[in-house]
Amino acid sequence: MRGSHKIARIAGIDVKVHWTFLIILGWFFFSYYRETSNVESGLYGVGFVLAVFICVLAHEYGHALVARRFGIRTRDITLLPIGGLASLERIPEKPREELLVALAGPAVNILIAIGLYAYLAATGQLVNLVNYADTISSLDPIYFAENIFAVNLILVLFNLIPAFPMDGGRVLRALLAMRWDRAKATRFAAGIGRTLAVGFVFMGFFGNFWLVFIGLFIYLGATAESRQVLTKSILEGYKVSDVLMTNYTQLYVHEPLQRAVELLLSGQEKEFLVFDLENIVVGVLTREALVKALSTGEANMRVKDATLAVPVELQTSMPLQEGFELMMLEHANVCPVYNGQHLAGMLTQENVQEFILLRGKDARDDAEDIYDGTEELEPSSDTLVTR
Numbered sequence: 001m002r003g004s005h006k007i008a009r010i011a012g013i014d015v016k017v018h019w020t021f022l023i024i025l026g027w028f029f030f031s032y033y034r035e036t037s038n039v040e041s042g043l044y045g046v047g048f049v050l051a052v053f054i055c056v057l058a059h060e061y062g063h064a065l066v067a068r069r070f071g072i073r074t075r076d077i078t079l080l081p082i083g084g085l086a087s088l089e090r091i092p093e094k095p096r097e098e099l100l101v102a103l104a105g106p107a108v109n110i111l112i113a114i115g116l117y118a119y120l121a122a123t124g125q126l127v128n129l130v131n132y133a134d135t136i137s138s139l140d141p142i143y144f145a146e147n148i149f150a151v152n153l154i155l156v157l158f159n160l161i162p163a164f165p166m167d168g169g170r171v172l173r174a175l176l177a178m179r180w181d182r183a184k185a186t187r188f189a190a191g192i193g194r195t196l197a198v199g200f201v202f203m204g205f206f207g208n209f210w211l212v213f214i215g216l217f218i219y220l221g222a223t224a225e226s227r228q229v230l231t232k233s234i235l236e237g238y239k240v241s242d243v244l245m246t247n248y249t250q251l252y253v254h255e256p257l258q259r260a261v262e263l264l265l266s267g268q269e270k271e272f273l274v275f276d277l278e279n280i281v282v283g284v285l286t287r288e289a290l291v292k293a294l295s296t297g298e299a300n301m302r303v304k305d306a307t308l309a310v311p312v313e314l315q316t317s318m319p320l321q322e323g324f325e326l327m328m329l330e331h332a333n334v335c336p337v338y339n340g341q342h343l344a345g346m347l348t349q350e351n352v353q354e355f356i357l358l359r360g361k362d363a364r365d366d367a368e369d370i371y372d373g374t375e376e377l378e379p380s381s382d383t384l385v386t387r
């Protein structure tokens with residue numbers, strides 16, 4: 001995520017923090033400091049936020065390490081003011097694996113809570129657990145432990161709300177997918193999520209306004225999840241060769257860049273493969289790169305001045321879903337497709353999206369609750385995140 005900075009690498013996973021997190025630290029410092037005009041209280045506030053975020057980080061590591069057991073890597077874990085995000089390479093599709101990965105996060109918070117409870121009980125200080133809010137600014141380490149205990153319970157309850165993008169939504173989908181196919185399970189889970197979301201928003205208007213925020217968050221998460229799964233189910237069974245473009249203009253490295261501009265303005269082509277004199281693909285030219293090159297204002301530019309390295313190469317026999325995911329992962333708008341060693345054609349993201357849109361019309365009849373019929377399908381995001 002833009003604005004995030006790596007602060008550590010633990011168990012082979014980069015830990016990143018979004019810069020806005022500093023605002024939270026500052027805000028807590030000053031709101032504690034203001035109460036007592038005591039720097040120590042301010043530092044207590046900072047310590048409290050850091051402790052909460054260590055619990056959130058541990059939660060994300062719960063997801064990431066269980067996912068690793070199923071051969072799924074985690075690109076990074078990012079801490080944001082609203083919580084943590086573990087960017088898993090993919091969400092496991094086997095229901096049992098998804099269930100375990102989703103449960104692993106809250107399970108970590110339960111373990112932390114049990115540990116703190118044991119500590120409080122052993123020291124005979126198990127008091128005021130219900131009134132944690134009143135004691136939040138006390139400097140006593142016992143109160144500190146009680147507050148962190150309460151925070152972990154809240155994290156468990158909040159994350160187990162059975163709605164995407166919460167862990168509870170994935171738990172629900174995984175349980176349903178043990179009986180139904182994944183697309184149907186997702187539709188059903190997303191429906192429950194949206195119903196809950198509307199309920200939260202409604203309750204929020206009459207009570208705690210935070211519920212409105214949470215409701216909207218869940219509503220958007222549920223919609224995004226059902227789209228992603230539907231996109232996948234549309235592409236299933238097709239190969240890259242089914243969407244292959246074989247009719248396109250070849251651009252050569254030595255040609256004037258103006259030729260690409262003319263092609264772009266005159267026709268349907270927005271992305272190009274760039275060839276050398278031996279007719280070998282040496283790069284790609286995207287509309288973005290073309291515009292960027294032109295904006296430098298230099299005259300007499302050649303195609304090679306705007307050419308980008310080939311982002312990814314696909315094979316005609318590859319499942320379309322896999323090829324499309326690879327393209328999104330590498331941010332490739334266009335890529336060459338080979339049949340063994342031979343160039344067979346090219347594929348653009350736009351191509352695949354059109355294909356999804358056309359195919360989606362049939363799928364939409366079965367899933368009209370996902371689309372309102374006017375919206376365009378968005379590609380599934382390249383990073384599958386879990387909270």
Ligand SMILES: [Zn+2]
Nearest residue numbers: 105159167387
């Ligand atoms: Zn989680």
